[in-house]
Amino acid sequence: MSSRRRRREWPKVGELVIATVHRITDYGAYVLLDEYGDKEGLLHISEISSSWVRNIRDWVREGQKVVLKVIRVNPRRGHIDLSLRRVSEVEKRNKFLEWKRARRARSILATAANRLNVPAEEVINAVWDRLENEFGEVLAGLEAVAEEGADFLIKLGVPEHIAKAVAEVAQERMRKKEVKIAGILTLTSPAPDGVNRIKKALLEAESSCPSPAKANIYAIGAPRYRVEIIADDYKMAERALKAVAEKALEVIRQLGGQGSFEREEK
Numbered sequence: 001m002s003s004r005r006r007r008r009e010w011p012k013v014g015e016l017v018i019a020t021v022h023r024i025t026d027y028g029a030y031v032l033l034d035e036y037g038d039k040e041g042l043l044h045i046s047e048i049s050s051s052w053v054r055n056i057r058d059w060v061r062e063g064q065k066v067v068l069k070v071i072r073v074n075p076r077r078g079h080i081d082l083s084l085r086r087v088s089e090v091e092k093r094n095k096f097l098e099w100k101r102a103r104r105a106r107s108i109l110a111t112a113a114n115r116l117n118v119p120a121e122e123v124i125n126a127v128w129d130r131l132e133n134e135f136g137e138v139l140a141g142l143e144a145v146a147e148e149g150a151d152f153l154i155k156l157g158v159p160e161h162i163a164k165a166v167a168e169v170a171q172e173r174m175r176k177k178e179v180k181i182a183g184i185l186t187l188t189s190p191a192p193d194g195v196n197r198i199k200k201a202l203l204e205a206e207s208s209c210p211s212p213a214k215a216n217i218y219a220i221g222a223p224r225y226r227v228e229i230i231a232d233d234y235k236m237a238e239r240a241l242k243a244v245a246e247k248a249l250e251v252i253r254q255l256g257g258q259g260s261f262e263r264e265e266k
Helices: 003-007 089-116 120-135 138-148 150-155 160-174 194-207 234-254
Strands: 016-024 028-033 039-044 065-074 079-083 179-188 214-221 224-231 258-264
Touching (some): 065 089, 089 120, 089 138, 120 138, 150 160, 179 234, 194 234, 234 258
Parallel strands (some): 039 079
Antiparallel strands (some): 065 079
């Protein structure tokens, strides 16, 4: 939802809109357009479905959010006619996703404005178009801001005090969640310098962890060592844990020792 759309007073014919069902009658449903200041529109019974509609409430209910297509607009009379049957499932899914992401972006900017003690529109107007032009949508831009910090916004021409506030909120609200998994390595070596050989196996194992996952190995009481993996998701974490454990076992066996690995369950 661009700032230009938010400033436009009336929707355009053919546009998809998010609406909340407000009132149901025998001939259709009156809805409020969420993106246009809750302007009222009519979803006529003939535009609900291509098949026969006996009971409108079988299709929509009061308070329900729906994606509708604008088929007629008359600003002079204040009329907006809408259609449900002309919206495909793909259009519905994409519009809801776009709307939810725009709402989340607006919430982040509004929180930044609250911290600055300024109107939300002041921050939105300073940031929205710049990020949308750069990324195609604002939330994608805020994801980049969360990673790169305020300087990213400053380079786009956002005032420094606003850039810092937005970056702070974005980093708090959009920080990637990490997953952590672990396992136990048991390594032994009968050699006189067995301790050094085990240390070598552990160091090589730790350095073999595939990026961007991270591995930490520490003793929990010889000959047992805990391998802890931190990654962005479980699939990556499991792959990294397997690689680290296999490397440790490979190296210790090459050095004349023995080892085993056991996945630690939660």
